[in-house]
Amino acid sequence: MQAEEKNSNKADIEALTRGDVSAFERLFKCLEPKLYAFAYKLVRNREDAEEIVQEVFLKTWERRASLDPAQGLEGYLFKIAKHLVYNKSRRHVYEFAFSKYLADYGIVAEDSTQTTLEHQELVELFEEICASMPPVRRQVFAMSRTEGLSNHEIATVLNTSNSNIENHINKALKLLREKFRSYDIVYAVVLAYLHSLL
Structure with missing residues (x-):
């Protein structure tokens, strides 16, 4: 069953590289639940997880021509999601650091x-x-x-x-x-x- 799904995904990825919207929709339907679960586990917030999933698939569509069907898509999606989570967290840290810096100088x-x-x-x-x-x-x-x-x-x-x-x-x-x-x-x-x- 997994082999059949993998082969099906490979065909859809090949079609996606050519701009096939239907293939993109099938891949989204197949991989979105796993990606959402992964993102939610990291951010623990439904809206943030949904936003990350949407951004991941948007970036995938934008870079569709450079995808490698032989490498699959799941690992690629999870890697983008991981970095988006990291950057979201880093921005929160930066916002805190900025506020603290102003507070230390009595500017708040x-x-x-x-x-x-x-x-x-x-x-x-x-x-x-x-x-x-x-x-x-x-x-x-x-x-x-x-x-x-x-x-x-x-x-x-x-x-x-x-x-x-x-x-x-x-x-x-x-x-x-x-x-x-x-x-x-x-x-x-x-x-x-x-x-x-x-």
Whole structure:
């Protein structure tokens, strides 16, 4: 039974690489319950688990042309899910660190509204800086930092060299450091955050 399911999935993955929507729907129906259970076990929150599952399948559809039917899909999906959970957790840690840093310097407003606004500004600036990067560099940085792919994995997907990927990441981090340098209050926190990405 498992062998039949594996062969069926392989055929669907091959069809998916060609953009077959029906194949994508069959794979979703087959693998979504396992992926949801995996995500829920890690985040212990129904909405977060559902969001992770949706994002995993969205990324799978976007990268359908680079999938390898011989490697199967389950492990690939679980790997993306694991990194999404990690990044979600890391963002929570970063938000806490930012708030604590402001509190240590007596900058937190009494109702915490100021902290929320400043944090939101910081996040928006981060997103604006990423958006200003050349398309390939932005894609490489997202694949590395958001999805947690290794330089080798990214190079394979984009059909380029490891050194080229490393160059893109270094330039992206350099740009982020330069842009955040003028934000004296949060610069130390940002540096610590960027250092955690290395």
